[in-house]
Amino acid sequence: MTVTRRLIALFLMxxxxxxxxxxxxxxxxxxxxxxxxxxPNYPLAQFAAGRVGxxxxxxxxxxxxxxxxYLSGSNFSSSEQKALVDLWKQRLDFSSDEHPAEWSTVWxxxxxxxxxxxxxxxxxxxxxxxxxxxxxxxVNCNKDSFETAANVLTDRTAQxxxxxxxxxxxxxxxxxxxxxxxxxTSIPDPLPADVRPLALQDRAYQIAAAxxxxxxxxxxxxxxxxxxxxxxxxxxxxxxYMVARTLIRKASLGAPEQKQDSLRAAEGQLxxxxxxxxxxxxxxxxxxxxxxxxxxxxxxxxxxxxxRVLTDKKQNDNLKQDLWDYTTLLxxxxxxxxxxxxxIGKDDDLTDWIATIQSGDPASVDRSFARWQTTRSEAWLIxxxxxxxxxxxxxxxxxxxxxxxxxxxxxYASARFHAVRLLMESGKTDEARTxxxxxxxxxxxxxxxxxxxxxxxxxxxxxxxxxxxxxxxxRVAAAISWNxxxxxxxxxxxxxxxxxxxxxxxSRFDYDAAIAFNQRIPLSLLKTAAKSTMLPEILRRDLAQxxxxxxxxxxxxxxxxxxxxxxxxxxPELSPFLNAYLSAAxxxxxxxxxxxxxxxxxxxxxVVDLGIGRRAPLQEQESYRDNWWxxxxxxxxxxxxxxxxxxDKPVFFSALNTQRLLFLSPADQATAEREWKTLLAVEAxxxxxxxxxxxxxxxxxxxxxxxxALHLAVKTTRYGCPNQESGRWSKxxxxxxxxxxxNTTWAKKTPYWFKD
Amino acid sequence: xxxxxxxxxxxxxxxxxxxxLRPRPRSPLSDLPPVIIWAWERPEKLDFINTDQVGVAFLxxxxxxxxxxxxxxxxxxxxxxxxxxxxIAVVRIESDHxxxxxxxxxxxxxxxxxxxxxxxxxMVQIDFDAAVSERNFYRALLHxxxxxxxxxxxxxxxxxxxxxxxxxDLPIDEAVPMLFRMGPDKKHFQSHPxxxxxxxxxxxxxSTDEPIGPLTIDRLYIFNPKPWSRDSLNGALETYKR
Numbered sequence: 001m002t003v004t005r006r007l008i009a010l011f012l013m014x015x016x017x018x019x020x021x022x023x024x025x026x027x028x029x030x031x032x033x034x035x036x037x038x039x040p041n042y043p044l045a046q047f048a049a050g051r052v053g054x055x056x057x058x059x060x061x062x063x064x065x066x067x068x069x070y071l072s073g074s075n076f077s078s079s080e081q082k083a084l085v086d087l088w089k090q091r092l093d094f095s096s097d098e099h100p101a102e103w104s105t106v107w108x109x110x111x112x113x114x115x116x117x118x119x120x121x122x123x124x125x126x127x128x129x130x131x132x133x134x135x136x137x138x139v140n141c142n143k144d145s146f147e148t149a150a151n152v153l154t155d156r157t158a159q160x161x162x163x164x165x166x167x168x169x170x171x172x173x174x175x176x177x178x179x180x181x182x183x184x185t186s187i188p189d190p191l192p193a194d195v196r197p198l199a200l201q202d203r204a205y206q207i208a209a210a211x212x213x214x215x216x217x218x219x220x221x222x223x224x225x226x227x228x229x230x231x232x233x234x235x236x237x238x239x240x241y242m243v244a245r246t247l248i249r250k251a252s253l254g255a256p257e258q259k260q261d262s263l264r265a266a267e268g269q270l271x272x273x274x275x276x277x278x279x280x281x282x283x284x285x286x287x288x289x290x291x292x293x294x295x296x297x298x299x300x301x302x303x304x305x306x307x308r309v310l311t312d313k314k315q316n317d318n319l320k321q322d323l324w325d326y327t328t329l330l331x332x333x334x335x336x337x338x339x340x341x342x343x344i345g346k347d348d349d350l351t352d353w354i355a356t357i358q359s360g361d362p363a364s365v366d367r368s369f370a371r372w373q374t375t376r377s378e379a380w381l382i383x384x385x386x387x388x389x390x391x392x393x394x395x396x397x398x399x400x401x402x403x404x405x406x407x408x409x410x411x412y413a414s415a416r417f418h419a420v421r422l423l424m425e426s427g428k429t430d431e432a433r434t435x436x437x438x439x440x441x442x443x444x445x446x447x448x449x450x451x452x453x454x455x456x457x458x459x460x461x462x463x464x465x466x467x468x469x470x471x472x473x474x475r476v477a478a479a480i481s482w483n484x485x486x487x488x489x490x491x492x493x494x495x496x497x498x499x500x501x502x503x504x505x506x507s508r509f510d511y512d513a514a515i516a517f518n519q520r521i522p523l524s525l526l527k528t529a530a531k532s533t534m535l536p537e538i539l540r541r542d543l544a545q546x547x548x549x550x551x552x553x554x555x556x557x558x559x560x561x562x563x564x565x566x567x568x569x570x571x572p573e574l575s576p577f578l579n580a581y582l583s584a585a586x587x588x589x590x591x592x593x594x595x596x597x598x599x600x601x602x603x604x605x606x607v608v609d610l611g612i613g614r615r616a617p618l619q620e621q622e623s624y625r626d627n628w629w630x631x632x633x634x635x636x637x638x639x640x641x642x643x644x645x646x647x648d649k650p651v652f653f654s655a656l657n658t659q660r661l662l663f664l665s666p667a668d669q670a671t672a673e674r675e676w677k678t679l680l681a682v683e684a685x686x687x688x689x690x691x692x693x694x695x696x697x698x699x700x701x702x703x704x705x706x707x708x709a710l711h712l713a714v715k716t717t718r719y720g721c722p723n724q725e726s727g728r729w730s731k732x733x734x735x736x737x738x739x740x741x742x743n744t745t746w747a748k749k750t751p752y753w754f755k756d
Numbered sequence: 757x758x759x760x761x762x763x764x765x766x767x768x769x770x771x772x773x774x775x776x777l778r779p780r781p782r783s784p785l786s787d788l789p790p791v792i793i794w795a796w797e798r799p800e801k802l803d804f805i806n807t808d809q810v811g812v813a814f815l816x817x818x819x820x821x822x823x824x825x826x827x828x829x830x831x832x833x834x835x836x837x838x839x840x841x842x843x844i845a846v847v848r849i850e851s852d853h854x855x856x857x858x859x860x861x862x863x864x865x866x867x868x869x870x871x872x873x874x875x876x877x878x879m880v881q882i883d884f885d886a887a888v889s890e891r892n893f894y895r896a897l898l899h900x901x902x903x904x905x906x907x908x909x910x911x912x913x914x915x916x917x918x919x920x921x922x923x924x925d926l927p928i929d930e931a932v933p934m935l936f937r938m939g940p941d942k943k944h945f946q947s948h949p950x951x952x953x954x955x956x957x958x959x960x961x962x963s964t965d966e967p968i969g970p971l972t973i974d975r976l977y978i979f980n981p982k983p984w985s986r987d988s989l990n991g992a993l994e995t996y997k998r
Contacts, residue, residue: 099827100829101825101827101828126829126830126832128830129834132839132875134834134835134836134837135814135816135831135835135837135874136831136832136833136834136835137830137831137832138832139832335982486981623915
């Protein structure tokens, strides 16, 4: 090809690509979450209130902490529950009720009342670290600094009068102090010695504060120490406390080599603040700072301290901060392989439990079992159950212990789930079924939607008849989520289209059910399932089209014929094509007729959908190429991905369905396996469709539908999911269309074939 | 071909050649390394990177569009870089029932532009998963900020680059299709992605925990759900043969 021809080809390609852009259909990544794995079922307030459900070891540690408390027989007060939910909300939504941009409002409003003060805008509270090659900001001016300034202003107004020059000078100096919040260094001038003492003392504090906010920590410390030593200053107590704050700031933002010394000095200063009863009004703030200092100086000890506080049954008004600090510390240890064991201490059952249940190590069963025997805490029973398999010699005893857990216990859902799981693994499927059916008969409030779906999955797998299977295969998703970040957060109703809102509460197939229908059940039984009215209509519709098209591809004309009325009644828009199919005289004519229907209905596919599935109407091309059984082309990739998902996590999903469905005979299984292999051999549906159309053309070249079929066959290689072989089939269909039917509209509508 | 026709052809080709061969301003994109790692809002110590090979796109600011307000939060986590690192400042926009008013538009634009003043920033990248109802706002925002920035990149949902054509006329230098966290649509894109708008063709974003097939692009952006280390970076570079 010459350069010129290449350029022309490139030009044409650009035109082609831009000109054939499909219509957008808006947000498209909503996902049905049947079983939560990173946090419990929403609303989280129910979990905080003790509806623990089946505990997943993959939950974030703050949820495992709450689980531990309940499983250990403890609980939370309503204010503690609120603190838990606040923490989760802040972490999941990256949101907080705090609005730093509004902190300065209290000061700005207060100063407006002073005569002669000029208006000023919102004060930026963040300041950059101002180091080369570092890009961190920090909250420099806190909410309390503005509140303190507003309170002092009220007080000084009363003392000096609203129109006094002293007051105006104070406000202007305070503005200068706050001008350091976001950048630069601006220090108010000292006042002459002959002004009244309070004004001098105020100014001294403003100068110290300005140094503090402008990150001159040594200078700030010196000034605060001088004020603290001034027994007449109203600022002496707070200045004494500010010395500690200055040291902590220096530790955070100063030279790394000075960090430890600064923290130790801050610890010493805070001890003095806390031991002085004259500073009692500062003790609460000093305690918070002391906690921060200890967290940095003695992380392991602090983790154990926090674990003790967090498991104390006394009311904890600082629960949110304590849990925040505790989980932050655990992250530092448990997420680093070589540090994992460092944080596990003899007297810290909580940390031990969290580390154990997250370990994924089968050896943890022995340890958990021993702890269960020692403590009799159901938390340890659940930890042992979480990793035990049926081959473990302790499995029998653990099942027995699990079955003793009472329905009112928060451990009930986990214990029952694992008992069922272990019974199934050990082949006691009748017992598992009986247990599950008993659970379904009860009012199982301990099972949230996500946990309930786990039970349904198990029940589906121990079904002894197709009817039982059909009863338990459909499930309602625990959440409909964008899940673009893996956080499984339910989508906000207002961001979801009306069509998608309807999906909430509708039954769908989770992974296990979809795999069962698509790969495990033979066509003969699928036909019965498709005729059954047990499934909800939306799933019947999906199943009916899948089985009909599967029968067509597998060449089972009898089954396809038999199912045609069912499909026709469930999908009336397909009826004209199905009638044509029925009236076709020969098997080949039927096949051609069915392929034509498939071409006209890109949403048909010989498999049922997983979760929400394809949302465009069957007869419409989907903008993102989910047409003509797209997923077949990516089958291997999807398998890998699903496998990784399960192998990566010690998590209880709906099963991957590796075990045999009980209602299937060995012959059924062999047939299903053979049929699935035949379907997989198609490799990419566009290639298969094009081949079928070419065969149709060779047998009945005068069929009036053929030009359109060839046109659509070419289209499948562009708007379906092709593979590396598709180009030649696209070209073959294209060339036949233009050679045999050059003057048809369909030939004119087909200017190109598609390589890939 | 006779002489006259040759002459006419040459005369016709000269202006085309002049236009085609004229020196063009060097795009800041051409100075960027072939691999850019995203440094999200968590402590990152990246002093081990080879700055010729790897650049850094760091989350510099998060802007919340909350009802009628614009709530801006700068990066609060440490980020350490070796001198000479090619830097992209990323601004993440999150919306919560925004009014999308003209005031909100102007304030958001100002907040975005301000990050370009951070030292050594070569480009600004906006990360905004705009819903359909927010697209007009986003388009107007891009038009507002583009003239005030050295160059402008945006992250794009993979769907925006495959089937959805709304990116085609945006005033941007680059759109980076995000080939991770795509939910059930993963299958569409991860095998051999084909992106329609040319603006999507030169870069792509992947994640270390969702490796995908080979990509023929100029610039690969890599996200890591965990803090970066020398090993995780080397692993990612090996995976993508960079």
